[in-house]
Structure formats: structure tokens, C-alpha cells
Amino acid sequence: MKVVVSSLNAKYIHTCLALRYLKAFCRDEFDVDMAEYTIKDPVMNIVSDLFRRDPDVIGFSCYIWNIEETIRVISVLKKIKPELTIVLGGPEVSYDTEYWMNRIPEVDCIVMGEGEETFLHLLRELSASRKFHFVFGIAYRNKAGEVCVNPGRPKLNLDDIPSPHRFAEDEPALASRVVYFETSRGCPFSCQFCLSSIEVGVRYFDIERTKADLLHLIDSGAKLIKFVDRTFNIKREYAMDIFQFLIDNHRGCVFQFEITADIMRPEVLDFLAEHAPPGVFRFEIGVQSTNDATNELVKRRQNFAKLTRTVSMVKASGKIDQHLDLIAGLPEEDYASFRKTFNDVFALGPEELQLGFLKMLRGTGLRHDADKYGYVYMDHSPYEILGNAILPFSDLMRIKRVEDVLEKYWNAHRMDRTVRYLIDREFDSAFDFFQLFGDYWEERGWQKIGHQLEDLFERLKAFLLDRGTADFEVIEGLMKLDYFLNHKYKPRKIWWDFTLDKTAQLRGMRMLAEQPQRVSPAFAALGLTEKELHKHAVIETLPFDLQRYELDGTIDRSGRSLLTVVFEPDGSGTRHFSMRLESAAAIG
Template sequence: MKVLLTAINSKYIHTGLGLRYVGEYAKSKGHSVKLLEETINTPILAVLEKIMQGEAQVYGFSVHIWNKLFVFRLIKMLRKLRPEAVIVIGGPEVAFDAERIFKELPAADYIVQGEGETIFSGLLHSLELGGSVPRHIAYVKNGKVELNGGTVVLTDLAELPFPYPDLPEVLAEHKIVYYECTRGCPFHCAYCLSGISRSVRRRPLGMVLRDLDKFIAAGAPLVKFVDRTYNLDEEYFLPIMRHLAVADTKATFHFEIKADILSEKVLDFLATVPKGRFQLEIGIQSTHQPTLKAINRQDNWVKLSANVRRLLSFKNIHIHVDLIAGLPYEDLPTFAKSFNDVYSLQADMLQLGFLKVLPGTQLCRETQKYGLAYMDEPPYEILATKYIPYGDMQLLKRVENILDQTGNSGAFPHILAALIERSGAETFAFYQQLTDWWVQKGYYPQTHNTKGTAQILQQYIIEHFTDEQAAALQEILRYDVFMAVPGWRPEWLDWQSEAIFNIVSDFWRNEALVQQYIPGYRFSSWRQIHKNYPIELFKTHWQTGEAGEYYVMLDNSGEEKRAVLLPLGV
């Protein structure tokens, strides 16, 4: 019996980890399984054509929040073309409410309820031998949905094979490698499905290390762990991190963690890891205590904020923090406070997300209690609550857009800090002012690159400050542009390259002085110097705001840019 599994990913660079595990496990049990990976951006008829190229008897699909509508349309067409085929669906969008899903998609024959590696393989075995439907596979019999045992989890992750037999091809296509060493979550966040089982299971440590060594040997540039809370068990996760920290690799490993449970031992270790080896994503969601209580989170903000600041002080780990808009008991002023609290941490990225009211979650059952108005179809995104009306929610959507192009771009740290300080407002109030102006000028909802955003910020400065204030702020903006986009010299910023030509030339002729700032420096060519070591004069200090003459060399010769303050022009 031939089986085709189809994973519809949200982007080309993604990989379908769930169906990879399902397919590799089934193959390990002797079944003939092929995997097709496509994206929701591929024309649906093109995907259908690829599916129809083979003569499979069983077609399996994983259904997620991002692909449900696409997959359901695909299955309806497939059913018309292959009426005799067996169609099986699974995944978080269908596993927890089989009765509703069969009404929406009668073209499906079976629904895998829960983690599907062993039960899908069991279904294939039953179909081949003509046996009864295995437990935890829902189906329709005589017009009635048979739940057949409900949802299930895989208890022994040692049963899972390595999910990337095609790893060289995956990396050649520049796709992200996803991996999990644990499943489940001990917490029960009201908006999430991961904690429903409350069962956390761990893949044996030796197997995890061998799997990770395969990624390292193959040269994977990025491995993203999908564990819901990676750092639950220090005796388990710390040896993995230590192994990765000393590995001979340039790879980056991404983890989702709970920051307030980091111990001193772990923090001391994280201070020592090579720069860029780890990325940490920290879900904060809110700092409003009634909100946290309503969604079943028990974060210690004092400990969390102290730990995040300490992690950032190491300057070796990219830190990404999350907020969710639309949670219970959080109105616009309350959300603004959460935003201010989290922004003050100065993490590398603050992701502003919006509540998704997922079917099967506690918040879905409490829709009326909190007045949740949300999309009926995926992604089930919140539109309004009894605390935040639609107009305020749309404001937050616009703020998200502008935040991503400014603060989250990483290109404008100094000018944003200066603008917030000089605005005299709290951080969220500043972003609201900037957003209102941005929209009024017609720059929203377009996405602007770094150069375009820089020019927008320059216009904002001119329109909101006196000539003297604007001159100083534009110097700070110019510094950020100098660092973020080497070699770009827009005319609307007052570049000093010609004015300081003689001073800069004298510097490069003094090789002993140059070597103090560039150890091992040897002259190659003026072209190479201008490319790798541009020097510029700034008349306002980008951090203190003090007027003066500051000669800055951008050392762009290595893997990471660095600014060097030079004692020139004195």
C-alpha cells in the first residue's frame, strides 16, 4: 500500500516536522511512504498536480492554523479525483474536535486524534490486513462519529526515528531545521493546546545528542527547538546546551524558555557560550496580574525581568520577548503598561502578537465571559474584547507594523531611544504618536526597508522638533544609518566625508596609530579601506546626546560590525 503524506508549510523555508516523524516511523514499520512538502503560497492546483502524479492508496495531511483552509480545499478536490482513496488528517487543528471537523470536511475518512506516529502506522497496518480501526482514530460509522478512545500522546519519544533522512537536501534548499527533545507542557495557559495532556515526555539524552551532532556535521546554520518550555528540567536541558556550546560549529540554536525559572548555575553558564550560538525566545504575554491569573500563568516579573537584563548584559545571546494583545482584563492603558514594562528590558526584539482563540482551548470556552469577538476561520485572531474595542485593537495592529519596521529592525536603537526621551512620553505613548503620524502621512500599511524607514524617521524629526533639536537628532539618526547600512550616503543626511578627508588621510598614513585600533592591520588598497573601515564625523554623541566632534570608524572587516571611536581632529 502506497502512502503520500503532504505537509503544507506557511513558508518555503519551513519544514514539516510533525509529518516527518509520522512518515519516518511508518517507514520503520515497513510501510511505503513518501513525503511532499509545499507551502500555502504555492498555487493550489500546482500542489494538486504533484499529489496526483503518483498512485497512492492513502493520503495523509497535517492540518494547522496557517493551512487549514488550503488543505481542506485541496482534500475536497482530491476526493473528486480519487474517490476510492483513503484520506487521513491529523494535527492540532483537527485532533481535538472530530465531530465538528467531519461536518466541515466529510471528504476525510479518518482523523488522527493526538500525536500520530504509532496510531497512524497502526491504521496503515489495519487497512492492509482489513482489521478494525485502531483506537484514537476517529471515523464515521452509520452517520455517527466514533471518537474511538479520543486523543492520545506518545509516551516514549525513544520510538521516534531521526526526522531528516534528506538533511543534505533540506540544507541545500536553505530551509530551517526544526527539532524537539520534549513534548507536552506542565502549564495550562488558557489560550494554548500544548498543555492539555499536562504530560511532559523527554527523548533520551543520548539520542538527542546524536541527533544534534548530525545537524552539526551537515552544517545546519539554524536549528529551532519546538519544545514549548525548553528549560523545565535543568538536569536534562543543561547537558544539551553544554554539548552545543563546545561543539565545533557556527550554527545557531533557538529555544523557547521560561526566564523566571533560570537558576544561577544556568545563568553563569550562559554567560560563557560563544556569541550567536543560542537564541532565546521568552513569552511574557502580559505583566498585568489579573490577566496572568485569568490565563493560568504564574510568572514572577521581578525575577523574570532581572534574569532577562542579566542575559542581555552578556551580549552573546539574541533575546526575543513576546506580548499578546487581546487577553482578558487588559484594556488599552493596561496593555500600554505591559508594553512599557517589557520594552524597558531592551531585548533584541519585542514581538507584539494578537490572541488566537483556538478551538478546544479554555479561552474558547470562555468567549462570552470575556466578550471575545474573533475570526471564525483560522487564524481565529481576536477582533475585540469587552476590554479593548475594535478601534483600539486596530491601533495595536498599526503599532505592531511600525514597531517591526523601527524597533524590531535593529537598525535604529539610538535614534528611537533619543526620540522616546525627547518626546517626554512613556514608550507606548511615543509609539502611538509615531504610529498616528505614520498613518496620517500615508506610510501605512506598506512595508518599508531600512533605507525607507530612515527617511521616514528623518521627516518625523523635522516636523516635530525645533531646528536645533532636529539637527542633533539627525546626527543620531545618521549614526544609526552609518552602522546599519554601510556605504549608503543619502544626500538628505549631512555627511562629512569630504570635510574630514585630510584628517582621515593622515590617520591612515600613521600605521602605528592604525594598528592600535585594528590589530594586525596591513595596507592593501584605498578601495579596501573605504569599504571595510569607513570613518565619519558626528557632531552629537549617539548615546549621551552631547554636542562635540566624534570620529567613528566602522570596522566592517569581520563577521560582526563594530564601531571604534578615534581621537582625531583634536
């Protein structure tokens, strides 16, 4: 019996951990082939590839992001190969299972919940007596075509599951893909919007096995490993042991963890501040809301003061990037309350602020109580809300515009200096900047057309000029610096007219080559010739003292600055320098 397990990932760089668990657990009895695609792949390309593999059984791993595309693939597969046995599994079909069996008549079985042992038992029955009523944890169709749902299966001892990280076929692509890794299963919390709250208790894999798998992945070339544990730091000793192990053995690999910030002990933070290599760890922190009433309604225990302490200490260390999550649309959080939540969290200065929208996931308590709060939501995946009793669709659409501009201008780090200046000095709050700019963006129809880097700068400039923003020359100066620093190599295209004509630029380059100490000892140490400067550097004047602004935030317009940006020839880095000028004529 030929078996294929498959999934449609959200992006090519992603990998499906579930497929590897299934293959590893079944390998002593069945040869299981893995086939991964993306939700962007044409249906016929996926079907053609699966047909070419000529399987007897195909198991699809289903999630909120791929279920609709998977259904389209299944529909075609069953038409061209009616004898094929199709099995579904994964979190999207583990709840309301009878609904899925009725909606997708092409599906023969669904594996509910933890799938390794159940899938193996199902394969045994498919290859032999086909007594499906003996297989705990599945739904199937009996001989009369009726849907039968068997009782659930007890949880596995995690140490009985073979490693999913030892397949030679994975190794060539490890450096270019995201590797997903788990050290535990389950979650200790009861958040009513999250599927993880349904599984009671937390189980851990043996730590020595975990270390051995991590070391194998690192040695095999993995560059990014994302831990999928819902709360990596819930067991402090286990987390500290893994942190230390990765500090000792990272070899340039990057590791991302989902942590609960308000339970992070100060001694753990001090340890990371002292020992974590810069850039090797990333933390993802689900804040979701700072409204206490909202958190109580969704059974989310959170101490925002302690969370703030953790985020602030991590940020102060300069070692670990932080990705903070928010959810718009939670119970009793209207537009004004969400604005406060957004501003509370943005004030913490995360490297990335992810603004998501509540989804009514099957199996969650909040979906069960949807009518209580007046929720309206999409019938099919992703089940995103369309409004509730206090947050109408019109307000959700406004917040969508905030999300769009937030992604383009903050999370993408295209204008960190400019955006920070605008929020601190020109707008009432971070939320108001993103909202007003998002409204302006949509009014002009820019959401319907693409953009290149220079377009983002030109559109922000148009917004600020139309708004009548004070001190635009200063803001434009910061925009110029941000634009240069977004390039690995000297840019061929700019979106403004240089303040220096060609003669002044030639004079400036000559001065930098002959008198580099006028700029700074660090610039002089580069030892750049005039020819190298012309090839790998740009100069521009700014209408304020950039050195002083970067030192203490003061805008001193009594003089100008000569900004010099140097691009490494190999594209490995960009450095900027500035020197004070009393006037543009002072160059040379």
C-alpha cells in the same frame, strides 16, 4: 499502498517535524513519502505535484497557519482523484473534530492528538479489513456516511518512537532550513489560551538518544535547531546536561529554546554566563502580560521580579539573544494595562519583542469561556480576537500599528541607536514612540506601499520633523550611523546630503591614510591606504562628540565628530570610528 504525508509550512525555510515522525514510525511496514510546500505556493502547483506522486493515501498535518490553504488543496485533489483517501492530523483538527469532518466532506479520517501509533494502525486498516472502529484516536465516516469519533489512544512511550532525524533526503537542505527538535512532550502549566495546557504531565525522550540525534544533525550540516519543548528548563538536570553537550559540540550551529524565565536558577544563569559561546544559544520567553489579575484569570503562574532577574542576568552576560513574547487582548487587560505591560517588558532590553494578539484556539479553556469576557473573534483560522468587553476593536487596531512599527524599527535592528535615543530622551515611553509613529505611518497610507531601507529612514525623519522633535541634528547623526551599519558593503545610495563637499572628503581620506593615529590605535592598526579607504570606507561629520556619547551618553555639542565607517571587502563586517573636530575645517 502508496502513502504520502504532507504539510504546508509557513515559510520555505521551515520544516515539518510531524511528517518525519510519521514516516519514521511507519517505515517498517509502509513506504511513506514526504511532500512539503508553503502556504504561499499556488494551489494548482501543490495539487499537480501531489497528483504526480500518484498516492493512494495522503495525510495532511494541519495547523492554525495552514488549515484554510490545506482545505483548498483537498477540495481540488478530491475532484481529480475521488478514490484518494485523505487523512488529516495535527493540533488544528484534534479538537472539535466532528466539526471538521462535517465542514470538509472530502476528508475520510482525522487522527486526533499524538499521531504516530494511530496513523500506523489506520494505515493497517486501510490496507486490509478497514475496520476503523478498532482504531483508537480517529474520526471516520461509516458506510452510511455518518461521522464516528473513536475513544482516544493512550500516550506513547517516547522511546518507542524511532528518530525523525535520520533521513538521507533531508541532509542536503539542513544548512538552509530550520530544524525543529523536541526533547520532551507536554507542559506543566495550565495557561488557558494555550493548547499545550491540555496535555497533563511532561514526558522525556532518552537523553542519550537525544544527544546522538543532535550530534548527527550538527555533523550533517544543520545551522539552526529550534527546540519545540514548551518549557525546556522545567527539568533542570536534563536542561543542564543538554546545555553542556551543546557547548561542547555546537560547531557553529545555533540553538533556540523556549524557557520559563522565572524558574531559572541563578546557578544555571551563572553557568551559561561563564560557558555559553556567544551567539550559539537563543532564548524565547513568553511573558504575555505583567498584569497580575490577568495572569491569575488565565491560570498563568508568573513571578515578574524573578523573570526580570533572569532576563537581566542573561543580557548582562552578552552571550545569549532573548526574544520576549507579549499577547494583546488577554482578559482584564485594557489598552492602558497593555501599555504598561509593553513598557515593563521593553525596559528589559530584549533583542526582539514579539507583540502577538490573542487567538481563541479550539480546545482551550479561554475559548470555552469567551462569552464570560465578551470576546468577539474570527470564525475561521487564525481565530484572532476582534475585541472584548474592555478592549474594543478600535484599541486593537491602535495596538496593531504599534506592532507594525515595532517590527520594522526594533525587531529588524535597523536603528538600534536612534530608537534607543528617542525612547530615552524624546518620548514618554517606548510604547508611546511606537504608537505615535504607527499612527503617523497609517495616516500617510504607508502601510499600503512597500519600502526599502532608505525609505524607513526618510519616513522616521518626516515624522520627527513634523512633530517638532528637539535636537533633530543629533538624532539625524545617529540615524546616519545606523544607516551605514545596516550595510555589508559601502552604500551607493544615501537619503541625505553629505555635510562634506567632494574636496573636503578627499582631504579627509588623505588625512585618515597619512595620520590614522589621530583617529585611534585600532584604526591605525587596520593599515588602510588612501585607495582602500575610497573603495571601502565612508566619512561624514556629526554635530556632536560621538566618542563621548558612546562612552557615557553625554551629548557634547561643543565640537563635531568625523565619523569613519569601514566595510570589510568580503562583506563580513562593518566597523566605525570617530574623532573629535573643533570644526569641519579641522580635517586635513
